Amino acid sequence: MDNKQKIAFITGVTGQDGAYLSEFLLKKGYIVHGLKRRSSLFNTDRIDHLYQDPHVNNRNFFLHYGDMTDSTNLIRLIKEIQPDEIYNLAAMSHVAVSFETPEYTGNADGLGTLRILDAVRLLGLEKKTRIYQASTSELYGKVQEVPQSETTPFYPRSPYAVAKMYAFWITVNYREAYGMYACNGILFNHESPIRGETFVTRKITRAVSRIALGLQDKFYLGNLDAKRDWGHAKDYVRMMWMILQAEEAEDWVIATGKTTAVRDFVRMSFAEVGVELDFKGEGVDEKGYVKACNNPEFQLEIGKEVLCVDPKYFRPTEVDLLIGDPTKARTKLGWECKYDLPALIKDMMQSDIKLMQKDQYLKDGGYNTLNYFE
Numbered sequence: 001m002d003n004k005q006k007i008a009f010i011t012g013v014t015g016q017d018g019a020y021l022s023e024f025l026l027k028k029g030y031i032v033h034g035l036k037r038r039s040s041l042f043n044t045d046r047i048d049h050l051y052q053d054p055h056v057n058n059r060n061f062f063l064h065y066g067d068m069t070d071s072t073n074l075i076r077l078i079k080e081i082q083p084d085e086i087y088n089l090a091a092m093s094h095v096a097v098s099f100e101t102p103e104y105t106g107n108a109d110g111l112g113t114l115r116i117l118d119a120v121r122l123l124g125l126e127k128k129t130r131i132y133q134a135s136t137s138e139l140y141g142k143v144q145e146v147p148q149s150e151t152t153p154f155y156p157r158s159p160y161a162v163a164k165m166y167a168f169w170i171t172v173n174y175r176e177a178y179g180m181y182a183c184n185g186i187l188f189n190h191e192s193p194i195r196g197e198t199f200v201t202r203k204i205t206r207a208v209s210r211i212a213l214g215l216q217d218k219f220y221l222g223n224l225d226a227k228r229d230w231g232h233a234k235d236y237v238r239m240m241w242m243i244l245q246a247e248e249a250e251d252w253v254i255a256t257g258k259t260t261a262v263r264d265f266v267r268m269s270f271a272e273v274g275v276e277l278d279f280k281g282e283g284v285d286e287k288g289y290v291k292a293c294n295n296p297e298f299q300l301e302i303g304k305e306v307l308c309v310d311p312k313y314f315r316p317t318e319v320d321l322l323i324g325d326p327t328k329a330r331t332k333l334g335w336e337c338k339y340d341l342p343a344l345i346k347d348m349m350q351s352d353i354k355l356m357q358k359d360q361y362l363k364d365g366g367y368n369t370l371n372y373f374e
């Protein structure tokens with residue numbers, strides 16, 4: 001093994017960010033180790049293109065079984081890997097699901113972070129290993145001030161956000177108590193063609209693609225008024241790395257500085273396939289209709305109902321408005337994003353149309369295709 005090569009350990013390697021970060025670090029010449037969970041089906045779709053046969057020499061990408069709720073596993077792996085950098089991305093990351101599984105979320109997302117930090121301390125790696133903690137704009141929760149920056153007070157509004165708040169402060173505490181290089185990246189929402197299918201952006205781009213191709217009539221969403229500061233995951237993983245290269249360990253807001261309502265994300269996604277939408281009604285009675293269809297490839301009837309609100313997607317407590325102020329990262333780290341929202345939506349829509357065309361071939365061939373509405 002080349003001693004000059006840096007070694008990274010990524011928890012959550014099978015997730016959206018884990019996949020993009022692995023690609024990014026491998027391109028930079030890192031040796032990358034990833035933590036994956038055992039599951040009854042393969043769960044490595046997002047990183048299959050990086051997989052290397054364990055029987056060949058000179059590998060630079062390794063996967064290990066493990067779980068954020070298992071301290072002994074984490075300690076053993078960190079001892080074996082001796083990482084220069086740990087990116088702690090593993091989490092039960094779905095805000096709505098965290099209301100259903102609050103205890104598990106606290107364990108994996110909150111205590112899981114402590115387990116990583118304490119493993120590094122226990123192994124005497126405080127001066128060698130730099131730690132990136134995947135913190136979140138969900139910490140801001142109930143609006144205290146806009147735009148939200150590193151100095152905005154936190155007011156978490158879900159079991160997920162409360163667990164991540166513990167993770168935020170335990171990271172700060174280990175930095176201050178033990179002189180560890182440990183940072184929180186307070187990242188605002190970031191999306192991509194490989195975003196989990198039940199987050200709102202991907203749910204929208206998948207459904208719009210299926211509706212355009214005639215595979216589905218309509219779809220259901222919850223709160224259309226929520227506003228988010230959406231960026232592209234490819235831009236954001238670059239910043240995770242930049243954060244760990246900075247001289248001082250600090251906490252950083254990474255955001256685009258622009259906010260958009262869920263309703264407008266829907267509108268923009270339909271516009272990508274040449275469909276203009278009309279919204280009628282209010283609250284749970286609001287619906288989306290086809291106002292115009294300017295793309296001869298997709299034959300959508302004018303007046304067709306394509307979107308309904310289903311109260312089951314409303315959360316017990318909502319985060320109404322997120323808009324980040326990335327001034328610190330911009331001035332001190334040179335942060336800038338290559339993708340704006342229209343470019344992000346274009347990327348996601350082009351990818352989902354292609355994916356759904358595959359479903360169309362399968363359906364035409366008499367095979368079943370899966371369609372989850374959650």
Ligand code: NDP
Nearest residue numbers: 012014015016017067068089090091093108134136189190
């Ligand atoms: P994903 O949900 O796509 O990925 C989460 C990853 O964590 C998956 O690899 C998942 O494994 C793994 N994981 C979940 N629970 C455990 C566990 N108990 N033990 C080991 N691994 C586990 O999330 P993203 O990639 O979008 O986000 C990465 C991180 O950044 C998360 O911590 C998230 O909370 C945080 N974040 C994300 C933002 C975003 O907009 N994407 C914004 C701010 C923060 P499996 O594949 O098996 O499910």
Ligand code: GDR
Nearest residue numbers: 093095136137138188189198199200201221222223226313
């Ligand atoms: P969020 O992302 O909660 O911001 O957390 P999500 O895409 O789930 O929701 C964004 C907003 O859309 C509203 N919404 C719906 N959401 C979902 N999932 N499904 C629906 O049908 C629906 N209808 C409306 C939500 O109420 C919400 O206001 C994401 C995750 O990646 C976290 O891990 C991360 O920390 C934060 O972003 C920053």
